[in-house]
Amino acid sequence: MRLDEKLHAAFEQQLGNHVSGTIIKRGWSYYKDGHVQNAQETVHDTLTGIVRGTDLYAVVMDAEHFGYSTCTCPFDGYCKHMVAVYFQYCADALGGEPAAEQSYFRLLGLVPASTLAKRGNSEESRGEEISDLGEEGSALEWLTWMEGEYGETWRKCRHSLHALQPVLSGLKGLSKDWDTKRRRLHWSAAIMFVLEQAERAINTVDSFSRYYHEMSFLRMAEPWIEHLHTLAGELEPASMSDAERAWCDELIGRMKARALLMERQLFEWGYIYLSFCEKLSADPIWHKRELDSLLSELGMPHAGERNDSFLHAAIGMLYFLRNEDEKSLHYFAQGAFERIQKLIYPCVAQRMEEGSWESAESWMAFLYERVYQNRNARNIGPFMALCRRADTDRPELPLWNDYMTELLPYSYTELSEHWLNLQRYEDWADLQMFLGVKAEEIDAAAMREVAKAAPQVLLPLYHQSVDSAIASRNRQGYRLAVKQLKKLEKLYKSTKESAKWDGYLAELVSKNQRLRALQEELWKGKIIT
Structure with missing residues (x-):
């Protein structure tokens, strides 16, 4: 048995994310020295193996949920025995030691010697030059290198994004042993690069089958985007060096440039951009500079089409982060509601969580007006969730019930469940x-x-x-x-x-x-x- 190709690629990425370069090298040595006595894929997408070290150790790795993987050795964490079993599996299932070697170099972000031998002198020189970028390279320099090295990968993605998975794993491996903060930014750049490659690939698909390819691409890219949001949430603006701030600014500028495009895009770059802004806005100087930049952009004439709806939403969000809700609502009101509503619902929930009910009422009135005008199941659900929460926390205010009943019959299911949960049985029966x-x-x-x-x-x-x-x-x-x-x-x-x-x-x-x-x-x- 062997793992599904897509699952195998995702599993290798998880292995690369969780295991240090030192452990990967030790695991490779264990594999090369013949310490792995058995490695196979069993039921439920699980790899098992036996490794001889100081003792015999049993390894079990869940390919779908790597966090559940275990080894009977005394090492506290993901160990060399797991890595050795993985390499043995690659060799057994994918074509011998060359397949294992390819995985090894991808995990470390290196180029196999056999590959270098096939390159021309100019490319070899370029590889040596680029490998010197290291932690000193800027975001722009690294993105330029990624484009030069892997910029044609999108051509292999006509039907799926599988070709991008090893590219991402290799790029992440390049910074595996960097300082944590710099590695976080490098990984963000790597994910951005493969997402851009995916968007170039989708534009080559004919319109007849584009929808189906979009669904496939989005499912494949979902863990990449989730990881990018996680990396944004881990940023520490208070302790950033000037070089790290420069990295952030270059990445954010690139995200913003893509979000401003009016052409149909595969990913929601505006939300990715704002996830970074939300964290970096803890620095008031950065927040003011970025807000001024957005306002200046909005006021400037432009040639061609520009996504002004994104600009209004981004300005509204930055004002919200500064607790200037009136200005925030003003700019949100100028954007297309169907594009910005996913941003607004968390804002209202945050005000409710803070107990800022006067502000929450203003936000809810803003939402109700637009939800009522565009009544459908997609709009009603999130708004009803907010109404239910508000009615639970502040039942003395009749406003929430008024909203819910005025949206009938679309709100029937949510309202019925809400009154049942509150044991308002007479109201429930009357409904x-x-x-x-x-x-x-x-x-x-x-x-x-x-x-x-x-x-x-x-x-x-x-x-x-x-x-x-x-x-x-x-x-x-x-x-x-x-x-x-x-x-x-x-x-x-x-x-x-x-x-x-x-x-x-x-x-x-x-x-x-x-x-x-x-x-x-x-x-x-x-x-x-």
């Missing part, structure tokens, strides 16, 4: 009646909960359901009516109102005495005798 929801259409678990806690509120619901079933004038409807009558009888008894049940049933039978089929079903169901 079902108002929208004409029949008892048999409601979730059985919800009905059991209400029947146990507040059975009296269900009586009108079952009356309505029985009447509707009888009005169908067919045998199937009559059988449903009998089923609901049995439940209704139990409800009357649980509320100790048996006399009312008897009166209701007598009136029902008398009213429908001409419906012989109904009378038969009532008799069969032992409702009447």
Whole structure:
């Protein structure tokens, strides 16, 4: 058995992210010296192996979730035995030691000697020159090198992004032993580069199949983008050196340039840009400089098309980070709501979390106006989540319930669940009646909960359901009516109102005495005798 190609590439990336260069080199030595006695892929995408060291050690590596990988050796962390098993697996499953060697060099970000031997003198010189960039190279210099070395990889990505995975692993390996802060920035640049390559690749796809390729590319790139956001969240602006700040500025400038393009893009560069801005805005000097830059950009004339919606959203976000909500709302209002709403919802949630309810009300009014104008399931869901949270935290304010009810029927599911969670059973039952929801259409678990806690509120619901079933004038409807009558009888008894049940049933039978089929079903169901 062997790992799926996509999973194998992702697994190698995780191995490269979690294991230091020193451990990788030791693992390679263990593999080369024949210490691995067994390595194979078993069920559930798991690699297992036995390695002889000071003792025999058993290795289990989860290819999908590397964090669950283990080794029985005493080393605390990811060890050389795991790496050795991986190399042995590559050799066994992918074509012998050359395959293992390729993986080894990718993990370290190096070029195999066999590859160098095939290059011309000019390329060899270029490789030596570029390898001297190291930690001293700037973001622009590194991105220029990446373009020169791997800038044609997108041509191999006509149907998938698999060709970019080893490129990313190799690029990350180049800075594996750097200082943590500089390595974080280098990895950010590497991810940006492969994302740009992916976008160049998608533009070669014909329009007929573009949608399907986009879905495939986005799934493949999802862990890369997630890692990029994680790297942004780990930035430490308070302790950055001038060189690190320069790296950040170059990366952010590149993200901003892509976000300003009006052409259709595969990735949401504006959100990536703002994830870096959110962290760096902890430095007030940087924040002011970036905000002034955006405002200046917005005020400048430009040739061709420019994504002004992104500019308005970015300015609005930076004002939000400075707690200037009025200005923030002003700029958000000028952007296309369908493009910026994902930015606004977290802003409102943050104000609620901070207890800034006056600001939260302003944000919610802003959202409601636009959600109401564009009522659909995609817009309603996030807004309803905010309404539910607000109503839970500040139930004395009727505003939240007003929003939720005015959005009916689109808000029915969320509102019904909300009132049920708050044990507002009478409001919940009134909602079902108002929208004409029949008892048999409601979730059985919800009905059991209400029947146990507040059975009296269900009586009108079952009356309505029985009447509707009888009005169908067919045998199937009559059988449903009998089923609901049995439940209704139990409800009357649980509320100790048996006399009312008897009166209701007598009136029902008398009213429908001409419906012989109904009378038969009532008799069969032992409702009447």
